[in-house]
Amino acid sequence: MTSLRQKIEQALSELSEAERRIGEYVLGNSEAVPHMTTKELSKKAAVSEATIIRFCKSIGIGSYKSFKLALMKDLTLTDTSLTDFSVLNKKDSPYDLFHKVIQVNKSAIESCADSLDRKELTKAVDAIRDARKIVFFGVGGSSTAAVDAQYKFTKLGYHSITSLDFHHMLSVIPHLTEKDVFVAISTSGKTKDVLELTRFAQRKGATVIAITTLSKSPLYKEADIHLCTPNVEQDFRIGSLASRMTQLTVIDTLYLSIFHHIGENVLQQYYDARGEMERLRR
Amino acid sequence: MTSLRQKIEQALSELSEAERRIGEYVLGNSEAVPHMTTKELSKKAAVSEATIIRFCKSIGIGSYKSFKLALMKDLTLTDTSLTDFSVLNKKDSPYDLFHKVIQVNKSAIESCADSLDRKELTKAVDAIRDARKIVFFGVGGSSTAAVDAQYKFTKLGYHSITSLDFHHMLSVIPHLTEKDVFVAISTSGKTKDVLELTRFAQRKGATVIAITTLSKSPLYKEADIHLCTPNVEQDFRIGSLASRMTQLTVIDTLYLSIFHHIGENVLQQYYDARGEMERLRR
DNA sequence: TAAAATATGAATTTTAATTTCATAAAGAAT
DNA sequence: ATTCTTTATGAAATTAAAATTCATATTTTA
Structure with a gap:
């Protein structure tokens, strides 16, 4: 046929x-x-x-x-699947762009399957599971994933921290120890702020997990655990919309994995939160 | 789903x-x-x-x-094709979960095409294009999309505001006028905080755009413009991971559409930002 | 080089999707 | 019990989309 x-x-x-x-x-x-x-x-x-x-x-x-x-x-x-926005053209209507966004995001998520290493994922889950504190950091477009992760892990009962403010982070990191995890999020793996905080966290003994593309970047080299996102095409003007989707996919996986592990134990807290939310009619 | x-x-x-x-x-x-x-x-x-x-x-x-x-x-x-988390089982490894996350997120993004109305999209793009200020608000899982949007529209040169703090928002809204746009993000369309701010913004004359599921929810009814996201399955314990993906897809579309419209005019600012970033080696 | 055949789009017609509006029925409030 | 709301519904009108017709331009053939 x-x-x-x-x-x-x-x-x-x-x-x-x-x-x-x-x-x-x-x-x-x-x-x-x-x-x-x-x-x-x-x-x-x-x-x-x-x-x-x-x-x-x-x-x-x-x-x-x-x-x-x-x-x-x-x-x-x-x-x-179309994988980049290079085909955008002048007369594209918002609805056209919408369909392109759908395709690009879809195919970005799909290609996550190629880049993430299962052993590294297992290591990451183990590290986070036993963590005392989890600190997430990303700047620019990657801050979205950091904020999202912070929220999710707080829901799971973790002491989970993030901030968009470098200086705030500077005051958080000195308190990290071997028991803690620092999750650095940077598509390129070269972002200076991220690198500096990563090194600082590492000096304090924290386990560093990098969510970054597979490359010879400093972040990749220096991290203890690598959760690689695919190298999605990125328009030099628009910036990458899709890389954020891949980062979130990794975050989702971590969240679900941890939930799955400790899930039954947090259910009561989930119900509490939900019940209170209903009570307050929020 | x-x-x-x-x-x-x-x-x-x-x-x-x-x-x-x-x-x-x-x-x-x-x-x-x-x-x-x-x-x-x-x-x-x-x-x-x-x-x-x-x-x-x-x-x-x-x-x-x-x-x-x-x-x-x-x-x-x-x-x-298993597209929801109901099939999770005890012995799923993180890597199994990862593939399920990919499935779920992909299919959520895909089904955005069914729910978004092209006319509403056009209206939203027009409203935002001419906006003086844009305020984004979402709580819980929807705050991710708000934060992301705020960042993106700031990059485009808009006076773009968001906050996770209800009280902070309360002090922002009195300054809104007919020239401004308030974007309310809530999957259910019933979140009280979001509704209250929406009504407040509307009383001040702002155009209200709702990013919510197509339903008879109060937010849907009260908003001026509806950007509907699909009703993705949501596990009552886990919460919806996928709905955030659909919200971001809508945000991406708005961002790209506006960029496309005013794009050439902001390119210089983009280069400035990028040049300065290089100079500071950040 | 003229006649026939083919390809094409502008304008029109037909059909389909969507919205508006009036009305009836069911619920809530007094 | 009765008024006021809300909700559900279809008839009619409107808007949008698909399909047709027809005039014109181009190519092919004799």
Whole structure:
């Protein structure tokens, strides 16, 4: 059985110029097309709406609506993925961008599976499980993951700390010991603030877990445990939206793993928190 | 997240009479529905067309067209790809959990496409573009998205504010005017703190954008603009990891859209920031 | 080089999706 | 019990999307 996209590909050479443009656009942006109208697609492919309809018939599908359904089915069966925003262009509407964001984020999360090492993950979970304090630190885009992690581990009953403020962190770290864990979050692994705090924490004896991309970066080299995120494409102007998704995926994994381990013991506290929340109608 | 059909099945008891008839028809004839128009389906289910549209929203999908696409996808997925945490079991290793996290997060992001309404998105982008100040607020798990958004829009040159502290926010809101935008983030749409600040902001004349699930929640009703996130499964003990991913996907979309709009104008500031960062070797 | 065939888009028509509004029924408040 | 709200619903109107028609441009063929 040939998929719809294969069919389009094969038909490409036999289509007229305008119809071929449609085919090419569809192949290049298949994720977005099922949500498009004929008018939108006609603009994108620089053809008329009439030609869209003709295109559908050319590839053997009776109507544009059926075409979209067939394409959706095709996509569900075999997932392709766009991985960067390089294809953004001037006339993209917010809705177009939305679909690109979905794709990029999805594929970023998917590729987490490739970069994370299972042994390192096990080490990280063990370290965090027995930790007395957990300190998270990330700057810029990576602060999101730090804030998120801090919240989650507090919920689990840990003494969990983060701050966006370097100086605040400077006053936290002297109190760390071998019993504590410092989680450094930096996509590049080169961020100076993160590195300095990492080294400081390490001098105090804390176990350092790095959430960073697999590379020869100083952070990677110096950390005790490496939770690697994939090297997702990053637009030099936009910055990386997707790397934050990968960091959060790692955080989620740590959270769930710890929950799973100590879960039964914190359930009472969870119910307490929830009950009180209900009582206060918050 | 459960499949669309499961979701309908679960929702059945809570739907109104007419909507339930639709749900039952859809479950009994799911193969046929993706090819039906609202008029046809309304006849089959013995309801009005308007009720069809309302049914889609009731089960958390933004439009009839999205509903049909989602249903088609659901039908195509024969394998019940485990997408929720209900299948967690005792002997899951951290690495097993990791793969489940990937699954869940991926599918959450994917289903964003079903719930977000393109017109609302356009309205939101327009509102934010012309905003003088943007205030983000979310509590608990939703604070992550607020913090992230605040950072991103500051980068774009906006006067962008957030705080985890309700009292701090209370002192921010009196200064809002019609020129400002208040973005309320709450999965359930029922969080009291968020609602109170939302109403306060609205009284001051600010445009309220809600990032929340499509539901009959107070936040949904009261907001001026709704950016709906999908109703992702949420384990009552673990809390929802995935809903944060959907909120961030919406934030990313807003950020990219605004960047796209005013992008060229902020590039110089981006370079300045980057240059200075290099100079300071941070 | 003229006639026929083909390809294309603008404009129109048809159809479908969505919204609005009026009404009826059910609940809550007095 | 009765008024006021809220909720549910469909009929009608509106808006948006898909499909068709038709005029024109281009290419091919005789």
